[in-house]
Amino acid sequence: EEHLVESGGGSVQPGRSLRLSCSTSGFTFGDYAMSWFRQAPGKGLEWLCFIKARAYGGATKYAASVKGRFTISRDDSKNTAYLQMNNLESEDTAVYFCSRGILFYTEYYMDVWGSGTTVTVSS
Amino acid sequence: QSMLTQPPSVSGAPGQRVTISCTGGDSNLGLGYDVHWYQQLPGQRPKLLIFANSNRPSGVPDRFSGSKSGTSASLDISGLQSEDEADYYCQSYDGTLHGYVLGSGTTVTV
Numbered sequence: 001e002e003h004l005v006e007s008g009g010g011s012v013q014p015g016r017s018l019r020l021s022c023s024t025s026g027f028t029f030g031d032y033a034m035s036w037f038r039q040a041p042g043k044g045l046e047w048l049c050f051i052k053a054r055a056y057g058g059a060t061k062y063a064a065s066v067k068g069r070f071t072i073s074r075d076d077s078k079n080t081a082y083l084q085m086n087n088l089e090s091e092d093t094a095v096y097f098c099s100r101g102i103l104f105y106t107e108y109y110m111d112v113w114g115s116g117t118t119v120t121v122s123s
Numbered sequence: 124q125s126m127l128t129q130p131p132s133v134s135g136a137p138g139q140r141v142t143i144s145c146t147g148g149d150s151n152l153g154l155g156y157d158v159h160w161y162q163q164l165p166g167q168r169p170k171l172l173i174f175a176n177s178n179r180p181s182g183v184p185d186r187f188s189g190s191k192s193g194t195s196a197s198l199d200i201s202g203l204q205s206e207d208e209a210d211y212y213c214q215s216y217d218g219t220l221h222g223y224v225l226g227s228g229t230t231v232t233v
Contacts, residue, residue: 034189035223037169043210044210044212044225044226044227044228045161045169045225045228046225047165047214047222047223047224047225050222050223061221061222063220063222063223064220064221064222091229096167097168099169102174104157104174104175105157105175106156106216107156107157107215107216107223109157109159109171109174109175109214109226110159110161110169110171110214111171111174111180112171113168113169113171114168115167115168115169116168
């Protein structure tokens with residue numbers, strides 16, 4: 001059974017950085033795209049970024065709200081995806097979810113999700 | 124601001140049918156990109172409910188069905204059950220934004 005486990009969340013001051021990890025098991029990580037989403041308290045889901053599998057060049061995509069501040073990466077040898085978050089703002093306070101992407105024709109849907117890790121940005 | 128528009132809430136009695144709409148535009152659903160639906164139970168992670176407009180993953184009851192036409196899509200829940208109380212999100216790809224877009228979510232109350 002596929003499992004995704006996020007870690008690395010916590011409380012951080014505005015302007016600081018944090019790196020989230022998404023550890024996976026139960027499938028061949030290198031064959032799949034991965035994505036990060038977040039959910040602010042009481043709000044809806046927001047897509048953040050995406051990284052394709054190495055077979056598809058490992059290309060990345062970012063939402064405008066985080067482009068230039070957040071970086072998604074992957075280490076296929078460790079079956080882990082990462083989200084590097086820099087210059088954090090209070091608006092980044094949220095639960096962060098990683099998910100596995102499944103290619104359907106030209107784009108992806110997310111079929112497996114982690115349980116999330118909480119990031120709180122506050123002075 | 125969500126690129127896909129959903130009603131904030133829908134409600135129905137047990138056994139009834141409810142429909143959740145998802146309205147996009149010419150840069151996403153209207154460009155032919157598929158719509159996918161996720162269910163998020165209170166305090167839980169999202170779960171894939173429908174992929175590629177109308178396909179159910181293994182284990183999803185056939186009470187859930189989806190469709191898409193033009194710039195709109197919908198999720199139908201028939202035979203409503205108390206366990207269906209959750210937030211539901213539609214998701215697609217936007218060719219102008221070059222990224223994934225989600226609806227703002229719909230809360231279903233039974």
